[in-house]
Amino acid sequence: MLRPLEPGEDAALLAVFEGLSARSRELRFLTAMNTLRPSVVRALTDVDGCRHVAWLATVDGRPAGIARYVTIPDGPADLAFEVADAQQGRGLGSLLLDAVATVARANAVTRVSATVHPGNQVSVHLLRRYGLVLQLSYGVLEGDATLCLPEPALVDRAAVLDLAVRRAVLAGRPLPCGASASSVA
Numbered sequence: 001m002l003r004p005l006e007p008g009e010d011a012a013l014l015a016v017f018e019g020l021s022a023r024s025r026e027l028r029f030l031t032a033m034n035t036l037r038p039s040v041v042r043a044l045t046d047v048d049g050c051r052h053v054a055w056l057a058t059v060d061g062r063p064a065g066i067a068r069y070v071t072i073p074d075g076p077a078d079l080a081f082e083v084a085d086a087q088q089g090r091g092l093g094s095l096l097l098d099a100v101a102t103v104a105r106a107n108a109v110t111r112v113s114a115t116v117h118p119g120n121q122v123s124v125h126l127l128r129r130y131g132l133v134l135q136l137s138y139g140v141l142e143g144d145a146t147l148c149l150p151e152p153a154l155v156d157r158a159a160v161l162d163l164a165v166r167r168a169v170l171a172g173r174p175l176p177c178g179a180s181a182s183s184v185a
Helices: 010-018 022-029 038-044 092-106 121-128 157-171
Strands: 002-004 052-059 062-070 077-083 111-116 135-137 140-146
Touching: 002 092, 002 157, 010 038, 010 062, 010 077, 022 077, 052 092, 062 092, 077 092, 077 121, 092 121, 092 157, 111 121
Parallel strands: 077 111
Antiparallel strands: 002 052, 052 062, 062 077, 111 140, 135 140
16 A cells, blocks of 8 residues: 655554564665664654655554655655565655655656665666766765656656645645645535
């Protein structure tokens, strides 16, 4: 199941983090880390549906992965994702990225960037589908490009956008960028 991560949804974020091995954490966060500092948890759960969007994948009711984009003033939106080790290789990263990229495009994001550990070939492959060409720079792979939505879609993109808007309305939060209340009718 895929859905937007709710603002302040620490438990889901921490459950995904706990599902990452030490190596997966290093590949995702570019450094070895056993825990996420509270300030990092706050930053990663400070989602608003527009500037910072994150989607959660659950498997059998348990958090299994998260993908996000965060806009950077006067720059591309940064893409990132992680999938718990037990769920890797099942396509969750691809589904999550398709959902987040769909919302990004609807929110008028035209350029994306990413920084990836050179040993994270799965992430490199997935990010290439969205237009990124990554080059080695100071020991990490970095790149930015025009956001591409690959075809065929891996998710029902209309349903993704509808769910994003409906959840914002139900929670009494501002609608995602560019959305209208009529889109939830």
